[in-house]
Amino acid sequence: MKKVLSTPIKDEDIAAIRVGDVVYLDGYLVTCRDVGHRRLIELGRELPVDLAGLAIFHAGPIVAKDGDGWKMISIGPTTSMRMERFEEEFIERTGVKLIVGKGGMGPRTAAACRKHKALHAVFPGGCAVLAATEVEEIERVEWQDLGMPEALWVSRVKAFGPLIISIDTEGNNLFETNKAVFNAKKGPIIDRICQQVRFIK
Amino acid sequence: MDKHEAKRSLTDIMARFTSYAGKRLPTDVLGRLAALRQGEESKLSRVVFDSMFENLAAADNLDRPCCQDTGVIQYFVKAGAGFPLLGELREVLTEAVRRATREAPLRHNAVETFVEKNTGDNTGLRVPWIDWEIVPGDAVEIEVYMAGGGCSLPGAAKVLMPSAGYEGVVQFVFDVVTSYGVNACPPLLVGVGVSTSVETAARLSKLALFRPIGSRNPDPRAAEMEKLLEDGLNEVGIGPQGLSGNCSVMGVHIENSARHPSTIGVGVSTGCWAHRRGSIRIAPDCASYEILSHKEAVL
Ligand code: SF4
Secondary structure, eight states, X not given: OOEEEESSOOHHHHTXXXXXXXXEEEEEEEEOOHHHHHHHHTSOOOOSSOOTTOEEXXXXXXXXXXXXXXXXXXXXXXXXXXXXXHHHHHHHHHOOOEEEEBSOOOHHHHHHXXXXXOEEEEOOTTOHHHHHHTEEEEEEEEXXXXXXXXXXXXXXXXXXXXXXXXXXXXXXXXXXXXXXXXXXXXXXXXXXXXXXXXXXX | OOHHHHHHHHHHHHHXXXXXXXXXXXXXXXXXXXXXXXXXXXXXXXXXXXXXXXXXXXXXXXXXXXXSOOOXXXXXXXXXXXXXTGGGHHHHHHHHHHHHHHHTTOOXXXXXXXXXXXXXXXXXXXXXEEEEEEESSSOEEEEEEEEOHHHHTTOEXXXXXXXXXXXXXXXXXXXXXXXXXXXXXXXXXXXXXXXXXXXXXXXXXXHHTTSOTTOOOSSHHHHHHHHHHHHHHHHHTOOGGGSOOSOSEEEEXXXXXXOOTTOEEEEEEEEOSSOEEEEEEEOTTSSOEEESSSTTOOO
């Protein structure tokens, strides 16, 4: 059975979700990446979308004009770590409950997820057509002056996923744990290979 | 066919082939991804691999680029010295990029440096990037390559002292892949250049990415090192999307040259799982061609 979250997401909906779980999203997903974060946090501008209980997507899509509206052609995650500098305050200020991107995020975001009850999840990178087919409709677009990749695209999505939870509401951080495992494994493997490549004698 | 018509025909072939390569992965890459998928046991690795294959099927059906980041277009040209349109090739490839950008459509990814403006058609100063090699003969072989920002970011080159030895090369490759590989959409194809200076090593590391997956360096020691690095990186178990698993890489390819006795230049380039590489051989008539990278491709 697919675990589906619906917006507006309440604290109790996500309290039992843990890193490594796979969930899907019904409802509103808003793209927000580098400049969107910078405008709110550094430049002190109001976000034109109320994100309380909603989900954001670190992504820059390809969209096409479709009559009066827009059609999602291709939308894939970008590296979430670029938003690490802003995300802690972003979560606090907006009340966003689900952050979707690629790769992990750092300790400040993990702390904010714990304090304000939010999740970070990974959508598989490079799967942009799959993601586009899970967008039902682009309802509106804000901050279009930022250009297609950076504008805030407010999309209604259905069974959007898979979303792999990388930070949960207790602040557990899947990628930090993995990184420690990779680093511990790496040393002995390198030593072993080095024994076999002493070609300069 | 007169020269004018030949040019038009060549532009047409390259525009369509460039679009094609942005939508469908080469046969060897698909084969290796399918094999790696088989080797995965964990729930998360499976979820990711399932999404990857679903995505490729959707891209094929809907005729859309399989990843939204279609990169800065690069062409690696092996031109026969007698190819009739040698002098026109840059103009032809630039026009092919403009057309593919409109028709595919490809994302606008060429930002003029210093001016810091997106040109909107994927062309710009020295872009599309063209790398030349002149060979005997009168046909031309062109590799088109699209690498997104994610898998271009880990790229690195360094000049080691000979005392560091090939051990230093191993360390460098591991450092680059384990530190920056996670965000480059693994399983990765890793290209390693072993040479004299940064630019020679870096160029060879890129050329290594165009070798068919599964091929080996003709030097037995280099081939052995490819295998050791491949197995070693897989043992680290970065897994698809860095979520951990039984694979990290689709392969490791080393390309090498003779070096200065006082230096070892090492370069590393990474290709993501959506390794959009296309290889085409075009006859001197500029009308007949053979696609080498994608089996049964129809433009
Ligand atoms: S690394 Fe490759 S698959 Fe991932 S987003 Fe970039 S271009 Fe797409």
